[in-house]
Amino acid sequence: MSSAVSQRHVLLRTLDYLRPYWGLLVVSALCSMVVGAMDGAFAYLVEPVLKKIFAGKDTGIFLLVPIGIIALFVLRGICRFTYDTTIKLAGQKAIQDIRNDLYGSTIRKDMAFYNRQATGELMSRMTNDIGMMQDGMANVVCGLFRDLISFLSLLVVIFYRNWQLAILCFIVLPVTIYPAQLIGKKIKNAARRSLDVMGGIGSILQETFSGIKVIKAFGLETRVIERFRTENLAFLNQYKRFIKYESLAMPVSEMIISLGIAAVVYLGGSQVLSGRMSASELFSFIAAMIMLFNPVKKLQGSWNVVQRSSGGAERVFQLMDAQRLIVDKDATVELARVSGRVELHEVSFSYGDEPVLQNISLSVEPGRMVALVGPSGGGKSTLAALLMRFYDVSSGAILLDGHDLRAISLESLNRQFALVDQETTLFNDTIANNIRYGWTDASDAEVEAAARAAFAHDFILELPEGYATNIGDRGVRLSGGQRQRICIARAILKNAPILILDEATSALDTESEKMVQQALDNLMLNRTTFVIAHRLSTVLHADTIVVLEKGRIVECGSHADLVEGSGLYSRLHALQFSDQPVKGDAASA
Numbered sequence: 001m002s003s004a005v006s007q008r009h010v011l012l013r014t015l016d017y018l019r020p021y022w023g024l025l026v027v028s029a030l031c032s033m034v035v036g037a038m039d040g041a042f043a044y045l046v047e048p049v050l051k052k053i054f055a056g057k058d059t060g061i062f063l064l065v066p067i068g069i070i071a072l073f074v075l076r077g078i079c080r081f082t083y084d085t086t087i088k089l090a091g092q093k094a095i096q097d098i099r100n101d102l103y104g105s106t107i108r109k110d111m112a113f114y115n116r117q118a119t120g121e122l123m124s125r126m127t128n129d130i131g132m133m134q135d136g137m138a139n140v141v142c143g144l145f146r147d148l149i150s151f152l153s154l155l156v157v158i159f160y161r162n163w164q165l166a167i168l169c170f171i172v173l174p175v176t177i178y179p180a181q182l183i184g185k186k187i188k189n190a191a192r193r194s195l196d197v198m199g200g201i202g203s204i205l206q207e208t209f210s211g212i213k214v215i216k217a218f219g220l221e222t223r224v225i226e227r228f229r230t231e232n233l234a235f236l237n238q239y240k241r242f243i244k245y246e247s248l249a250m251p252v253s254e255m256i257i258s259l260g261i262a263a264v265v266y267l268g269g270s271q272v273l274s275g276r277m278s279a280s281e282l283f284s285f286i287a288a289m290i291m292l293f294n295p296v297k298k299l300q301g302s303w304n305v306v307q308r309s310s311g312g313a314e315r316v317f318q319l320m321d322a323q324r325l326i327v328d329k330d331a332t333v334e335l336a337r338v339s340g341r342v343e344l345h346e347v348s349f350s351y352g353d354e355p356v357l358q359n360i361s362l363s364v365e366p367g368r369m370v371a372l373v374g375p376s377g378g379g380k381s382t383l384a385a386l387l388m389r390f391y392d393v394s395s396g397a398i399l400l401d402g403h404d405l406r407a408i409s410l411e412s413l414n415r416q417f418a419l420v421d422q423e424t425t426l427f428n429d430t431i432a433n434n435i436r437y438g439w440t441d442a443s444d445a446e447v448e449a450a451a452r453a454a455f456a457h458d459f460i461l462e463l464p465e466g467y468a469t470n471i472g473d474r475g476v477r478l479s480g481g482q483r484q485r486i487c488i489a490r491a492i493l494k495n496a497p498i499l500i501l502d503e504a505t506s507a508l509d510t511e512s513e514k515m516v517q518q519a520l521d522n523l524m525l526n527r528t529t530f531v532i533a534h535r536l537s538t539v540l541h542a543d544t545i546v547v548l549e550k551g552r553i554v555e556c557g558s559h560a561d562l563v564e565g566s567g568l569y570s571r572l573h574a575l576q577f578s579d580q581p582v583k584g585d586a587a588s589a
Ligand SMILES: Nc1ncnc2c1ncn2[C@@H]1O[C@H](COP(=O)(O)OP(=O)(O)OP(=O)(O)O)[C@@H](O)[C@H]1O
Pocket: 115, 351, 352, 356, 374, 375, 376, 377, 378, 379, 380, 381, 382, 383
């Protein structure tokens, strides 16, 4: 797509968001017509007023003029107020819709997308880029109607007064357009680049605020401040270009316009001196012409703002349109609750070029517990991610109750899984609502029952407002074990037939681990469960233990079978259950 086409496409797409608010636009357009037409009326009236008062000595009109001026300005004021409020409201509503669409489409993107995008960059697009679009929407849509109408009405006046001089003005106008276009393009590029840098600043903010503990623990404050300063300076440098081009636009067009004014004053003056035009006509012409350049300048200014905001709009729509690889396209199966039979047939997968899983075949009966163990980087979490269809397999197939995952609608697939991992993601909301994230319609009694089963009820009651206590940003007021039990309650409430526990107890001390393990035992009842664990003690009673190494299943069986053998599992077991110091990769299993 050429840049002109893409620019037009971005503009039309932005304006399309205004369509639902056409009622407000019509009111605003009508009022702006009145305001714009009045500019022409004022310029036109200069001539008769001057002639009647000064040449004709008409005292009646002398008294009427001030009253007329006040009346016209009151009318103009009312129209302008209505025009401004309605158009700004329409623009704001459209921006709100764009923001909703952007958030909606971003949150639905698949995990592969989130692997590529820094969180801070995404946040920056939601705020800064849309903010820039908002400027454009307010400025352009607001100014466009009024300035166009004002321009047209003044045009009529200058042509009516003296068409030869009017043509002269028109020779000057196109001359101003070329530099305006050139500067507009520079502004757009500078805006895009400064938004890119702002995205980088967003990333730093997100990383450093969410990793503040590590920064403090390692005393990295000076280093991150330095990194922030560097990025912030890069932003300033980009922004300087932007300031330069934007500030250049007006003086350049004014200088060119002054040529037109000088020519008109010279030629018009000589026509007055030679008696071919009256002085009042020339005044009326000059008034209209000076007033005419005002909307022209404003339209040019609006053009620059369009350029700037289309830099933001391009990035916003680019994000909105980013392709999802995981889609419902071929989904024909709408699953009710599955029994929980999971089969993997020759599954291979890679994130990029390197294979991460190779030829994995596995069959799990409903209600069974499968442990995934093995050295770090062996592919355990990746396998769990494939089960939930965070990614599609590169080859082979995963079946759930006999259905290929790719044939199942994403929503119904999602209902079959509950995930508890070590991240214990909690939201800035009440305890009850955090548990309800698993099932938003749950009653208070159901929330409490889930909390009891997760061994969370007692500590929740000790909190200042019980279930209504707001746990604060990222659950900082709760211990690791307490947070984990809330996540387990959430999973219990979701009541999904398949459960994935990814290192759910690894971050806990022995005391909390015991409690959380009891909660997990409740959660695992009658569900097919996949447990990823480094500590083998937590998976001894699994029905099947799958040992993954370098993306392949190297062993598979019960603890009793595997521990007797001489394979990787028995070596890992010996390492973990002996007093020997733990070394190397295998030790992390
Ligand atoms: N999002 C990703 N993008 C690219 N490569 C990835 C991604 N996630 C994991 N990998 C790579 O895939 C391989 C398997 O990683 P995975 O996290 O599945 O292993 P794991 O067995 O769960 O490891 P650990 O026990 O350390 O959690 C590793 O080499 C890892 O670097």
